[in-house]
Amino acid sequence: MKILHWELEDPLNLTAFAFGFLLIGTSLFIRGIRVSTHFIAFPPSEDIIRASSWRTMGISVPLLSDEVYTAFMLTAVLLASLVLRNDRDTRFALSLYSLPVERKRLVLSKVLAVFIMLFTASFLPFILTVTYIFGDTGDFLLTALLSKGLLPLYLLYWALAVLYAVAVSSLVALSSPNTFVSVMAGLSVLYLPHSFRISSLPPAVLNSAIFHAYTSGVSPSGWFMELLSSAFLSCVFLPFFLIALALYLAERRDVR
Template sequence: MKILCWELEDPLNLAVFAFGFLLIGTSLFLRGIRVSNHFMVSPPSEDFIRAFSWRAMGISVPLLSDEVYTAFMLTAVLLASLVLRNDRDTRFALSLYSLPVGRKRLVLSKVLAVFIMLFVASFVPFLLTVLYIFGDTGNFFLTAFLSKGLLPLYLLYWTLAVLYVVAVSSLVAMGSPNTFVSVMVGLSVLYLPHSFGVSSLPPAVLNSAIFHAYTSGVSPSGWSMELLSSAFLPCVLLPLFLIALTLYLAERRDVR
């Protein structure tokens, strides 16, 4: 627990957290305000609007677009490199690893610290952006988030996204010879699948899964299970496997 608190209170880590919060928040906000206005000669009926309003709201909410994902993965790689690799470069790890704490527990605390900082730096700006866009709808906004299941859906979406990038970044950081290599390789590993349009990895698989949930025949309360079932392999099993590899590598590698 002390290791986790140290990492969360480290000034350099907090500086990267603030940088990521601002960058991700700006990307989400700019994405969110790009709303097109459409005019219809024969607008739909009120019953039709009510029936599809929750899905329409979900589809219009900004998620991991190209701009947002770039800021998102950059923050993840910088945090993981600083938390897991920088202390080895500065030789602070010689003192840290001498503490009466197992290496796996220590490294797991560091991974958890990266997860917490990245989740807050992405989910809080997301909520603020959604509140800015839909805050004037009053009861509709509250009903959608609290009663119709959108809040659990978005919590799950960002948890899966954060878990994936933290797992990849942590493994790269632990296996890299220095912080610079960790940043460069981490950015490449996370961005190249996205740039080549690999649909089986985030963010494509998450965006496709959440859209599938919106358009499925299940009620809004079941959208979270639809999302989880569609993205379970790349966003749950794969990250857990990568974190296990990170812990194994931490046991095998020299502190230096």
């Protein structure tokens, strides 16, 4: 736990977190404003909004669009490179890994720190953006988020996206010879599948799954399982495999 606290309190890591928070938040806000302009041209009554209800909200909120994903993956790579690779470049890892703690436990604490910071830097701006867009619709926002189950769905969506990005960028960071290579390689590995529109990897698989859940006849209680089942291989199985591989690599590789 001490390693986790150290990483979460490190000024350099907090600077990267703040940078990511602002970058992701700005991208989400701009994307949300663009989407909400459809409602500004012909403002519907509250009755019409309630008629389409949470499905309209689900389709309208900004998620991992091109702009948002670019900010998201940049933040993930920066955080992973600083937390998992930079201490080796500065030789601080020589002291850190000499502690009477298993190396895989230290690395796992660092991966968890990256996950916490990236999830906070992405999910909190998302909630703030959604609140800004739908905050003037009375109790519709709270009803959709709490009673209709959108909040757990959004939590799962961002948790899966963060888990994938953290797993990939962590393995790349531990495999790289220095922090610069870690950043460049991490950006390439995360962005190339997106640029080639590979539908089986995030963000495409997540966006497709959540849109299909909204537009299908499945009840709101089934949206959660719909998203999880669609993205299980790429956002659950693959990330855990990559994290296990990263732990194995950390055990076998010299800290320098």
